[in-house]
Amino acid sequence: xxxxxxxxxxxxxxxxxxxxxxxxxxxxxxxxxxxxxxxxxxxxxxxxxxxxxxxxxxxxxxxxxxxxxxxxxxxxxxxxxxxxxxxxxxxxxxxxxxxxxxxxxxxxxxxxxxxxxxxxxxxxxxxxxxxxxxxxxxxxxxxxxxxxxxxxxxxxxxxxxxxxxxxxxxxxxxxxxxxxxxxxxxxxxxxxxxxxxxxxxxxxxxxxxxxxxxxxxxxxxxxxxxxxxxxxxxxxxxxxxxxxxxxxxxxxxxxxxxxxxxxxxxxxxxxxxxxxxxxxxxxxxxxxxxxxxxxxxxxxxxxxxxxxxxxxxxxxxxxxxxxxxxxxxxxxxxxxxxxxxxxxxxxxxxxxxxxxxxxxxxxxxxxxxxxxxxxxxxxxxxxxxxxxxxxxxxxxxxxxxx
Amino acid sequence: xxxxxxxxxxxxxxxxxxxxxxxxxxxxxxxxxxxxxxxxxxxxxxxxxxxxxxxxxxxxxxxxxxxxxxxxxxxxxxxxxxxxxxxxxxxxxxxxxxxxxxxxxxxxxxxxxxxxxxxxxxxxxxxxxxxxxxxxxxxxxxxxxxxxxxxxxxxxxxxxxxxxxxxxxxxxxxxxxxxxxxxxxxxxxxxxxxxxxxxxxxxxxxxxxxxxxxxxxxxxxxxxxxxxxxxxxxxxxxxxxxxxxxxxxxxxxxxxxxxxxxxxxxxxxxxxxxxxxxxxxxxxxxxxxxxxxxxxxxxxxxxxxxxxxxxxxxxxxxxxxxxxxxxxxxxxxxxxxxxxxxxxxxxxxxxxxxxxxxxxxxxxxxxxxxxxxxxxxxxxxxxxxxxxxxxxxxxxxxxxxx
Numbered sequence: 001x002x003x004x005x006x007x008x009x010x011x012x013x014x015x016x017x018x019x020x021x022x023x024x025x026x027x028x029x030x031x032x033x034x035x036x037x038x039x040x041x042x043x044x045x046x047x048x049x050x051x052x053x054x055x056x057x058x059x060x061x062x063x064x065x066x067x068x069x070x071x072x073x074x075x076x077x078x079x080x081x082x083x084x085x086x087x088x089x090x091x092x093x094x095x096x097x098x099x100x101x102x103x104x105x106x107x108x109x110x111x112x113x114x115x116x117x118x119x120x121x122x123x124x125x126x127x128x129x130x131x132x133x134x135x136x137x138x139x140x141x142x143x144x145x146x147x148x149x150x151x152x153x154x155x156x157x158x159x160x161x162x163x164x165x166x167x168x169x170x171x172x173x174x175x176x177x178x179x180x181x182x183x184x185x186x187x188x189x190x191x192x193x194x195x196x197x198x199x200x201x202x203x204x205x206x207x208x209x210x211x212x213x214x215x216x217x218x219x220x221x222x223x224x225x226x227x228x229x230x231x232x233x234x235x236x237x238x239x240x241x242x243x244x245x246x247x248x249x250x251x252x253x254x255x256x257x258x259x260x261x262x263x264x265x266x267x268x269x270x271x272x273x274x275x276x277x278x279x280x281x282x283x284x285x286x287x288x289x290x291x292x293x294x295x296x297x298x299x300x301x302x303x304x305x306x307x308x309x310x311x312x313x314x315x316x317x318x319x320x321x322x323x324x325x326x327x328x329x330x331x332x333x334x335x336x337x338x339x340x341x342x343x344x345x346x347x348x349x350x351x352x353x354x355x356x357x358x359x360x361x362x363x364x365x366x367x368x369x370x371x372x373x374x375x376x377x378x379x380x381x382x383x384x385x386x387x388x389x390x391x392x393x394x395x396x397x398x399x400x401x402x
Numbered sequence: 403x404x405x406x407x408x409x410x411x412x413x414x415x416x417x418x419x420x421x422x423x424x425x426x427x428x429x430x431x432x433x434x435x436x437x438x439x440x441x442x443x444x445x446x447x448x449x450x451x452x453x454x455x456x457x458x459x460x461x462x463x464x465x466x467x468x469x470x471x472x473x474x475x476x477x478x479x480x481x482x483x484x485x486x487x488x489x490x491x492x493x494x495x496x497x498x499x500x501x502x503x504x505x506x507x508x509x510x511x512x513x514x515x516x517x518x519x520x521x522x523x524x525x526x527x528x529x530x531x532x533x534x535x536x537x538x539x540x541x542x543x544x545x546x547x548x549x550x551x552x553x554x555x556x557x558x559x560x561x562x563x564x565x566x567x568x569x570x571x572x573x574x575x576x577x578x579x580x581x582x583x584x585x586x587x588x589x590x591x592x593x594x595x596x597x598x599x600x601x602x603x604x605x606x607x608x609x610x611x612x613x614x615x616x617x618x619x620x621x622x623x624x625x626x627x628x629x630x631x632x633x634x635x636x637x638x639x640x641x642x643x644x645x646x647x648x649x650x651x652x653x654x655x656x657x658x659x660x661x662x663x664x665x666x667x668x669x670x671x672x673x674x675x676x677x678x679x680x681x682x683x684x685x686x687x688x689x690x691x692x693x694x695x696x697x698x699x700x701x702x703x704x705x706x707x708x709x710x711x712x713x714x715x716x717x718x719x720x721x722x723x724x725x726x727x728x729x730x731x732x733x734x735x736x737x738x739x740x741x742x743x744x745x746x747x748x749x750x751x752x753x754x755x756x757x758x759x760x761x762x763x764x765x766x767x768x769x770x771x772x773x774x775x776x777x778x779x780x781x782x783x784x785x786x787x788x789x790x791x792x793x794x795x796x797x798x799x800x801x802x803x804x
Contacts, residue, residue: 050728051724051727051728052727052728052732052733052734052735053723053724053726053727053728053733053735053738054727054735082720084720084724085719085720085723085735085748085751085753086753087750087751087752087753088751119720120718120720120721120723120724121718121719121720121723121748121753121755122753122755225706225707226706227705227706227707227724227725227728228728229724229728230720230723230724230727303629304627304628304629304706304795304799305585305627305629305799308795308796308799308800309799309800311796311800312799312800312801313800314800314801316522317487317523318484318486318487318521318522318523318632319522321455321487321522321523321632322453322455322486322522322629322631322632323629324455325453325454325455325456325632326452326453326454326455326629326630326631330454331454331455332454333454333455333456333487336455346487346523348489349487349489349490350489351487351488351489351523351524353523353524389796390796391793391796391797393706393710393796394710394713394791394792394793394795394796395793397706397707397710397711397714398710398711398713398714398715398716399714399716
C-alpha cells in the first residue's frame with residue numbers, strides 16, 4: 001500500500017461535486033454557504049459532539065442519517081451562524097435547509113445532512129440561505145472542493161483541505177477532506193466540522209467503524225482551548241465511483257487513507273488555532289494505562305501555564321511536571337522525565353537547568369515536540385496536538401461578537 | 403454570634419507574632435522570608451495539595467505535623483522559589499529550614515512547619531535563608547502580620563490579610579489570616595498558601611475538621627487558571643490565648659470565623675489573579691446532584707471562552723451554555739437558563755437578545771454575578787469564584803522566568 005498526496009480536497013475522489021459562495025450571512029461578504037454533493041447516494045458515517053448543549057443541525061443530521069439508512073446525497077453547510085441554542089425555530093430552520101437543498105437537487109429529503117458553524121444563540125437569516133441555495137447548486141463543480149473549504153471558515157486564518165491517493169493490490173482509490181477550526185476546539189468525539197470523502201465502495205457500518213478508528217489519534221487528539229463545541233461533527237461519504245470495494249482485507253488501507261487526510265486537517269486546525277504561533281506535539285510516556293496517558297497529555301495540552309510558557313519561549317519544565325501531577329493520572333515524581341525537543345530538562349527527580357538555554361533556543365521554532373514521562377514503570381503512551389496561547393487569542397475572543 | 407472585622411491579619415489573635423523581610427532570594431529586593439510564631443505550642447491543622455508532583459516543603463510539613471502530634475510553634479515561609487521538583491537536595495533544604503528555625507527560636511524541631519512559593523524546579527539559595535532566619539526571628543512582633551503577608555507574595559498585585567472578632571455567649575475570640583495568589587490557582591483541597599490563626603482553644607482533631615469545613619466553599623471554590631499547584635497548602639493554628647475553649651456548642655462559631663476570614667482572602671486571591679480585571683461569582687442551579695453543580699460551575703469558571711468574553715464585556719451566554727453542556731453534568735438545553743447580573747438572556751431553550759445591550763453594560767462592572775441553570779429539574783447548586791482572562795495574563799506567564 002502506498003499513499004500519495006494529491007490536489008483537489010473533498011472533490012479529489014470521483015463521484016463528488018462541491019461549491020462555496022457568499023449568501024450574505026457574514027457581514028464581511030466572505031463565503032458562508034457550502035454544498036458537498038455525491039453524484040449518486042453515498043454510504044455515510046458521522047461522529048457528533050459529546051456536548052450536551054447540542055445544536056439544531058447536529059440533531060437534524062443525526063435523525064437524517066437514521067431516516068436515510070446511511071445513504072446521503074448532500075451535506076449543506078453554512079458558516080457565520082452556529083444555529084445552536086436557538087430553540088424550536090432553530091430546529092425548523094435546520095429542517096428547512098435540508099428540505100430546500102433536496103428540492104434544488106431533486107433528491108430524497110432524507111438523503112441530505114446539514115451543518116452550521118459560527119456564533120451561538122443567533123437565529124439563521126433564512127431569507128439569505130433560501131436565496132443562496134439555488135446559486136450554490138448551480139455552482140456545483142467537480143473541482144469545487146477548495147471553494148467549499150473556503151466557505152466553511154469562521155475565524156480560521158486559512159482553509160483546510162487535503163487529499164490522498166491510496167494504491168493497494170486490490171486497486172487504487174482516493175480520500176479527500178476539508179475541515180474548519182479554530183476556537184472551541186477539543187473535539188473528544190469529533191472536531192468542529194470535518195468532512196471526509198472517498199471513491200472507494202464501502203458499506204455503511206464499515207465506513208462508520210473506519211471513521212471512528214481514523215479519528216481516534218487525529219481529530220480526537222487535538223485541542224486549541226479545551227472547549228468541545230455545540231456543533232462538532234465529522235462526516236464521511238463513500239461514493240464507490242472508483243469501483244474498488246473495501247472488504248476485510250482492504251479495510252486497513254481505507255483507515256490509513258482516512259487517517260492520512262484527517263491527520264493533516266487536524267494539524268492544520270491546530271496550526272490555525274486562534275492566536276496560535278506554534279504547533280506542539282505533546283507525548284506522554286510511561287503511563288500506567290492508556291486512559292492515564294490521554295488524561296495527562298490532555299491536561300498538559302490544555303494547561304494555560306504550559307501554553308503561555310511555550311508562547312514566551314520559556315522551557316519551563318516545572319509547569320509540565322505540575323500539569324502531569326494534577327491530571328489525575330498515576331505519577332511518580334522521582335521517576336518523571338521531561339524532554340523539550342532533544343533536550344532532557346528533568347530526569348530521575350532532578351532538574352538539568354544548564355540545558356535551559358538550548359531548550360529556549362529550540363522553542364523559537366514553530367513545530368515543537370515535548371515529551372513527559374510519568375515515571376510509573378508503565379508503558380502506555382498518548383500524543384495530543386495543541387498550540388501556544390497568545391494575547392491574540394484573548395483579543396479574538398474578547399471581541400468575537402462585539 | 404456576631405462577627406466583626408478587625409485589623410492585624412494573622413497576628414490579630416492573641417498569642418501570635420510574625421515578621422517579614424528580604425533575605426535576597428528575589429532579585430527585586432522585595433520581602434521574601436516570613437515567620438509566623440505562636441508564643442506556646444498551638445494546635446495545628448493543614449490541608450495540602452492534591453497535585454501528585456508534591457513540593458519538598460509540603461512533604462516535610464506533612465511529616466512534621468505527624469511527628470509533633472499536631473502541636474506547632476512556627477511556620478517558616480519563603481517566596482521567590484517553590485522548592486518543587488528539586489530532588490533529594492530540595493528535601494534536605496526544607497528540613498534545614500525547619501531545623502534552623504527551631505534552633506533560632508529555641509523550640510522543638512518537630513514543632514516547626516515550612517512552606518515555599520515561587521518558581522518550580524530551582525534549588526533554594528540556602529546561604530541567603532541561613533543568613534535571613536536570625537534576622538526574621540529578631541524582627542518578630544505582635545503587629546507583624548501585615549509584614550508577613552507582604553513577604554509571602556510572588557506575582558500578587560497586593561497582599562492578602564484579614565481578621566475578625568467572633569463574639570459568642572461563651573466568650574469572644576479572634577481569627578486572623580493571610581494568603582498569597584495569584585497564578586496556578588485552582589486549589590481543590592487548599593489554596594496556594596493560606597494561613598489562619600485563632601486565639602480560641604481548640605483540640606487538634608476539631609481544628610482539622612473546622613478547617614476543612616471552612617475551606618469547602620471559600621479557598622476550595624476559587625480558580626484563576628484551573629491549575630492546582632505543587633505547593634498548595636492552608637494552615638490553621640489555634641493558640642488558646644483568648645481562654646475561650648471551643649466545644650460542640652461553639653464549633654459552629656469557630657467555623658464561621660474561619661470561614662469569614664477564608665472567604666475574604668479567597669476572593670482577594672481571585673481579584674488579584676494574574677491579569678485579572680473582574681471578579682466573577684458563577685452560580686450553577688437546578689443541577690441533578692451537588693457533584694454535578696460543582697462540575698458545571700468549575701467548567702464554566704475555567705472556560706477560556708467565557709473568561710475572554712467577560713473580559714471583553716460581551717454577554718455571550720452561548721459560551722456559558724456550551725461550557726455547561728460539555729462539563730459532564732446532566733444538562734437539559736430546553737430547560738436551561740442563563741442570567742448575567744439581573745438580565746436573563748436565555749430561558750426555556752430560547753435566547754432574549756434584546757437584553758444583550760443591558761447585559762453588556764452590566765459587564766462593565768468589576769464585581770459580577772453569573773447564574774446558569776442546568777434545566778434538570780434538580781435543586782443542587784454551587785458557586786465558584788473566578789476572574790476574567792486578559793492579554794496581561796498571557797504576558798505575565800510568557801515572561802515569568804525569562
